[in-house]
Amino acid sequence: xxxxxxxxxxxxxxxxxxxxxxxxxxxxxxxxxxxxxxxxxxxxxxxxxxxxxxxxxxxxxxxxxxxxxxxxxxxxxxxxxxxxxxxxxxxxxxxxxxxxxxxxxxxxxxxxxxxxxxxxxxxxxxxxxxxxxxxxxxxxxxxxxxxxxxxxxxxxxxxxxxxxxxxxxxxxxxxxxxxxxxxxxxxxxxxxxxxxxxxxxxxxxxxxxxxxxxxxxxxxxxxxxxxxxxxxxxxxxxxxxxxxxxxxxxxxxxxxxxxxxxxxxxxxxxxxxxxxxxxxxxxxxxxxxxxxxxxxxxxxxxxxxxxxxxxxxxxxxxxxxxxxxxxxxxxxxxxxxxx
Amino acid sequence: xxxxxxxxxxxxxxxxxxxxxxxxxxxxxxxxxxxxxxxxxxxxxxxxxxxxxxxxxxxxxxxxxxxxxxxxxxxxxxxxxxxxxxxxxxxxxxxxxxxxxxxxxxxxxxxxxxxxxxxxxxxxxxxxxxxxxxxxxxxxxxxxxxxxxxxxxxxxxxxxxxxxxxxxxxxxxxxxxxxxxxxxxxxxxxxxxxxxxxxxxxxxxxxxxxxxxxxxxxxxxxxxxxxxxxxxxxxxxxxxxxxxxxxxxxxxxxxxxxxxxxxxxxxxxxxxxxx
Numbered sequence: 068x069x070x071x072x073x074x075x076x077x078x079x080x081x082x083x084x085x086x087x088x089x090x091x092x093x094x095x096x097x098x099x100x101x102x103x104x105x106x107x108x109x110x111x112x113x114x115x116x117x118x119x120x121x122x123x124x125x126x127x128x129x130x131x132x133x134x135x136x137x138x139x140x141x142x143x144x145x146x147x148x149x150x151x152x153x154x155x156x157x158x159x160x161x162x163x164x165x166x167x168x169x170x171x172x173x174x175x176x177x178x179x180x181x182x183x184x185x186x187x188x189x190x191x192x193x194x195x196x197x198x199x200x201x202x203x204x205x206x207x208x209x210x211x212x213x214x215x216x217x218x219x220x221x222x223x224x225x226x227x228x229x230x231x232x233x234x235x236x237x238x239x240x241x242x243x244x245x246x247x248x249x250x251x252x253x254x255x256x257x258x259x260x261x262x263x264x265x266x267x268x269x270x271x272x273x274x275x276x277x278x279x280x281x282x283x284x285x286x287x288x289x290x291x292x293x294x295x296x297x298x299x300x301x302x303x304x305x306x307x308x309x310x311x312x313x314x315x316x317x318x319x320x321x322x323x324x325x326x327x328x329x330x331x332x333x334x335x336x337x338x339x340x341x342x343x344x345x346x347x348x349x350x351x352x353x354x355x356x357x358x359x360x361x362x363x364x365x366x367x368x369x370x371x372x373x374x375x376x377x378x379x380x381x382x383x384x385x386x387x388x389x390x391x392x393x394x395x396x397x398x399x400x401x402x403x404x405x406x
Numbered sequence: 407x408x409x410x411x412x413x414x415x416x417x418x419x420x421x422x423x424x425x426x427x428x429x430x431x432x433x434x435x436x437x438x439x440x441x442x443x444x445x446x447x448x449x450x451x452x453x454x455x456x457x458x459x460x461x462x463x464x465x466x467x468x469x470x471x472x473x474x475x476x477x478x479x480x481x482x483x484x485x486x487x488x489x490x491x492x493x494x495x496x497x498x499x500x501x502x503x504x505x506x507x508x509x510x511x512x513x514x515x516x517x518x519x520x521x522x523x524x525x526x527x528x529x530x531x532x533x534x535x536x537x538x539x540x541x542x543x544x545x546x547x548x549x550x551x552x553x554x555x556x557x558x559x560x561x562x563x564x565x566x567x568x569x570x571x572x573x574x575x576x577x578x579x580x581x582x583x584x585x586x587x588x589x590x591x592x593x594x595x596x597x598x599x600x601x602x603x604x605x606x607x608x609x610x611x612x613x614x615x616x617x618x619x620x621x622x623x624x625x626x627x628x629x630x631x632x633x634x635x636x637x638x639x640x641x642x643x644x645x646x647x648x649x650x651x652x653x654x655x656x657x658x659x660x661x662x663x664x665x666x667x668x669x670x671x672x673x674x675x676x677x678x679x680x681x
Contacts, residue, residue, distance in 0.1 A: 081514050082514070082517055082518055082521060085514060085515065085517070085518030086518055086521065086522060088518075089518060089519070089522065090522075093527075093530055093531055093534060094534070219659060219662060219663065220655070220659065222606075222658070222659075222662055223606070223655050223656075223658035223659035223662055224655050224658075225610055225613055225614065225651060225654045225655065225658070226614075227614055227617050227633075228633060228647070228650075228651030228654065228655070229651075231633070231636070231637060231640065231647055231651070232647065232648075232651070234640075235640045235641070235644075235647070239640070239641060334520075337520070337521065337522065337523040337524065338523070338524070340523045340526070341523030341524055341525030341526050341527075342525060344525055344526070344529065344618070345614055345617070345618065348618070359526060359529065360529070360618065362533075363529050363530070363532070363533040363620065364619075366533060368533075371530050371533055372530075374526065375522065375526055375527070375530050378522065378523045378526050379521050379522045379523070382521045382522070382523065383521055386521070
C-alpha cells in the first residue's frame with residue numbers, strides 16, 4: 068500500500084510542472100504583455116496597477132527568470148494580493164505593511180465551494196445508486212425507460228437556465244426558498260437548528276443544480292456497471308447456491324459495480340469546481356466560482372492565476388484520494404496483484 | 407448511414423438536429439423581423455400571432471433573434487469541436503503510432519489539461535483576450551481535445567497490432583500510408599461519435615459563456631445572451647427566459663441522442679456491453 072501511494076505521489080510531480088507551464092503560458096497569451104492588454108471590462112486600469120503587475124510577475128526580466136519566479140510562487144502558494152481596493156491576499160491570511168492580519172480571498176471562498184461540492188456528491192450517490200440499480204434490474208421495463216429519459220434530459224438541460232427557472236418559480240413566484248446568498252440577514256440571532264434550516268434553504272437549489280449533470284451520468288454508469296457484473300459467472304454461482312436475490316444484488320453485484328464509481332467521482336471534481344462559476348454567481352454565493360467570475364470581470368490577474376492553480380491542485384488531490392479509496396476498497400490493487 | 411438511422415435514438419437525434427440546421431440555414435428567409443431592429447413601441451410584448459415568441463426589452467422580435475441565435479450556436483459548436491478534433495487526431499495518432507517517449511509526453515499533457523477545471527481555464531483565457539465569437543471557438547477548441555486524443559491513441563494502439571496493418575507494413579507501406587490508408591479510416595466511427603457528442607457540450611459551454619457576458623457580445627443574438635436579458639425581466643416576461651433555454655436543451659438533447667445512437671449502431675463492441 069505504501070509503495071502504491073509513493074508511486075502515485077511521484078506521478079503528481081510531472082503534472083504539477085505541467086500545470087505551472089500551462090498557467091505561465093496563459094499569462095503570456097495576450098499580445099504584448101498582460102499590462103498592455105486592452106482591459107475591455109476595466110478601461111480605468113491605472114498605471115499604478117500596471118506597475119504592480121509588472122513587479123508581481125517580474126515582467127521586465129527574461130522569460131526563463133519569470134518562469135522561475137512563477138514556480139517559486141506556486142511552490143510557496145504565494146499569489147500576491149488582489150488588485151481590488153481591499154488589496155487582500157489571494158490565498159491565505161497575511162500581515163499587510165501596517166501589521167494588520169488580512170484573511171485570504173481563497174481562504175474564505177474555498178470552504179463554501181467544498182461544502183457545496185461535498186453535498187452535491189452526496190446527493191449524487193444517494194440518488195444515482197438506486198436509480199442505476201433499479202434501471203439495471205428492470206432493463207427495458209418502464210422504470211428503466213423513465214430513468215433513461217431522465218438521464219438524457221439531465222445531460223442536455225443547461226444548468227444555469229434550470230437554476231433561473233427554479234429561482235423564479237420557487238423564490239419569486241412562490242417565495243418558498245431564498246434566492247441569494249448563504250444566510251438570511253438575521254442568521255446570527257437564530258438558534259443552531261434554525262441556522263441549519265436557514266443554510267439548507269439557501270443551498271437547496273444551488274446544490275441540486277450542481278449535482279444534476281452528475282446525477283444523470285452516474286445513474287447511467289451504475290446501470291451499465293450493474294449490467295456488466297450481473298452477467299458474470301460468480302453471480303450465477305451465487306444464485307445457484309441459493310442465496311436470496313437481495314444478497315446477490317446488493318452484496319455481490321453492487322459492491323463490484325461500485326468500484327469504478329470511486330474513480331469516476333474523483334474525476335468529476337474539476338467539473339464540479341469549474342461548474343460552480345455560473346451557479347455561484349447566479350445565487351450570489353461567495354465561493355470559488357463567484358470569486359473567479361468577479362476576478363475575470365475586473366481583470367484581477369493575481370486572483371485569476373491563484374484560483375486556476377489552486378483549482379488544479381484540488382483536482383490532483385481529489386484524484387489521489389480517489390486512487391487511495393480505490394486501493395482501499397479493492398484488495399487486488401491494495402496487494403499489488405493483477406487489476 | 408442508412409444502417410445507423412435504423413437506430414431509434416439516432417433517428418430522433420437526426421430529426422431534431424436536421425430541423426434546427428434547416429431553421430438556422432433559412433433564418434434570413436423565415437425570420438419575420440430584422441433580429442436587431444429596435445422598436446420602442448413594442449417593448450416586452452407577450453407571444454402573439456405577430457411576435458410568436460414575444461419581444462424583448464428593446465422591442466426586438468424574440469423569434470427572429472432565436473433563429474439567428476441558432477446559427478451562432480451551431481457555428482460555434484462545429485468550429486470549436488472541429489478544432490478540438492483536429493488537434494486530438496494529430497496528437498492521438500502520433501502517440502498511438504510512434505509510442506515510446508512521444509506517447510508518454512502527449513499523455514502527460516492530456517493529464518495536465520484534464521486536471522485544470524475546464525470552465526476556469528476557458529474563463530481565464532478569455533480574461534486575457536477579448537471576448538468575441540472567434541476567440542470563444544478557439545478557446546473551447548483548445549481546451550477540449552483531450553478526449554479525442556485518448557480515443558484515437560487507443561484505437562491506433564490496438565489497430566497497429568492487427569493482421570491487416572502488419573501485412574501492409576510487411577509489404578513495405580510507408581508510415582504515412584499506414585496512418586492515412588489503414589489506421590485512420592478504421593478509427594473513424596469513434597471519432598464521429600465523439601465529434602457529435604462534443605458539439606453538444608460546446609453548445610452548452612458557449613451558451614453558458616454568453617449568459618455570463620463573456621461569450622458572444624450583444625447586439626449579436628445568441629441563445630445565451632437572450633437568456634441574460636431574460637434574467638433581468640424574469641418577473642414579467644417569462645418568454646424571454648423560457649424559449650432560449652428550451653432551444654439549448656433541445657439542441658443538446660438532439661446531438662446526444664444522435665451521438666449515442668450512432669455509437670450503438672456503428673460500434674458493435676459497446677452495443678454488446680449495453681444489451
